[in-house]
Amino acid sequence: MTRGSRRCRSGQIWAAACWSLPSPAWAHAFGERYDLPVPLGYFVVGAAVAVALSFVVAALFMRGDSGKLRREGSVVALGPVLPALRIAFQIVSVTLLCTVVVAGLFGTLNPEMNLAPVLVWIIWWVGLSFVVACIGNVWRALDPWRALFEGMDAAARRVGLANGVTLGFTYPASLGAWPAVFLLLLFVWIEVLYPHAVMPSRLAAMTLAWSAVTLLGMVCFGGAAWRRNADVFSLYFSALGRFAAIGAGPDARSLVLRAPGSGLIASPVESLAMVAFVIAMLATVLFDGLLGTQALLLFRHAAIGWLPQLADDRGYFLGTASLIAVWLSFLGAYLLSSFATAQLVRDRPAGAIARLFALTLVPIAIAYTVAHYFSYLVVHGQLIIPLISDPLGRGWDLFGTIQFYPDIGIISARVTWHLAIVSIVVGHVISIWLAHRLALREFHAPRQAVLASVPLTVLMVIFTVISLLVMAEPLVQFGTPGTPS
């Protein structure tokens, strides 16, 4: 056979053909991103529109006619529907948590054939972020660890323990929300830099470890204190959920309908640690994209040239250093802009300004997440369809969907480009808008409010241009083109 062309028609044949491969060779196939870089023209138009609209928003507020704040949302009472839904959600999420652990420990080693990595990294981490930002913070109801803890607690109280399962230690106030900041950076380190994060067995081990830590934390300090300070996922989804139009109501049986984004300026974040957390959210969503850029590549080459010992073959050290450097420089830039605002306004310290405006950066983070991950979610998320029929990769067909194979052409590159640019520009405008509205509410005089938001507006333009650059950047990557004959 001198010439051969073979097309495998079903996922199973394809899988069988590749089964003999050593497992590490598989890991990259899981995370392979198919996105084409956004062409330069889109980038230029996006950046120009973002800058121009920043001025338009500022001018609108300068006239002061948007200063009249609309009412803060309306409460919708839903009766017993919500508590029932919450219980259903908790049953589903605890089941899924157990499935992830079982699939990870006993399923196939191939990440694409195992439910655990797809469910955790694509459906939960990316997909749920979208749902929470666009609809509302469903994680409050879905959180399986909260459900487990509350279940155990209720059972203990029924048995007769007055304090349930909590030990009643006081959470150390000096730690604040810093554990959550550290855990968010660690989590993104695992997601982006740790190559074995997609290995089902490692993923199951990490899930078990986090379950132990978070349950122990809740037992020691109580559920609420743990979730407010150390539970990275609660804080992450709650910050994203403050953007959404649906919020938690005053009691367990009602919801609040509000203008999208208005939840972000309802109240300042509690501490500087939370400021660091919000900035870490922005830095970490951008980090995955930044990692592939020439700027970071040049930084790495420079660092290795300067100190060859820094180079390890997995790039752990430099990867970690650049993650922390990106976060710290974003944080530094934000604190600097808060300081500048404090100088301009002169009625409160820079720390208070930083806490006040931190959440207005969330729409930029959400916009970049949509731009960066939408096609990934739509293309790779399809893997869940065959996997629910065969979560362990044992050749089962529980729901008759095993023959399904993802259609990689489901979303065209042009649609992705438009979506990316539009979402980044819209997110930017919402951020600027929120910052101005907040400034107007806090500083009263329109002129002073606009002046006060100049440093933050400049910073937002910089963050937005970075987002756009990251989407477009690989365009200028070197590569020797093939020679079609």
Next chain:
Amino acid sequence: MKNRRRTIEPPPRVRVLLFPLLASVLYCFLATAVAAEPSVKTFELTIPRAAADAQTRVLRVEKGDLVQLRFRSEAAGEIHFHAYRLDTKVAPGISVELSFKARATGRFRIEWHPAGGAERKGHHASPLATLEVRPK
């Protein structure tokens, strides 16, 4: 009566918007009509890569093109093109061809796995080539 007639007429601002709308519809129609004919793109790939290839090989095609990849190898192994679910075995000294229609846009890695599975470090190795399918 007069009032009703006035509301039916598009206000001048809408008329201004109509022109770019029509123009873009026309453009899309022309673009699809002109680009109906798929072209054939052939690439020769040698394994191991020649030194001249240096960093990465990017093969650029347009959506809808017929792509022919010809592999010539000095070693036995397999070519995997995961995204399009294509693979082929390769033996030394024999030319092997993969041909397919570039139906989905994107950047896709074409990977080389030498026989014997000794490539434990393959996890980090750069791909044999990258196929870039751009929209028309």
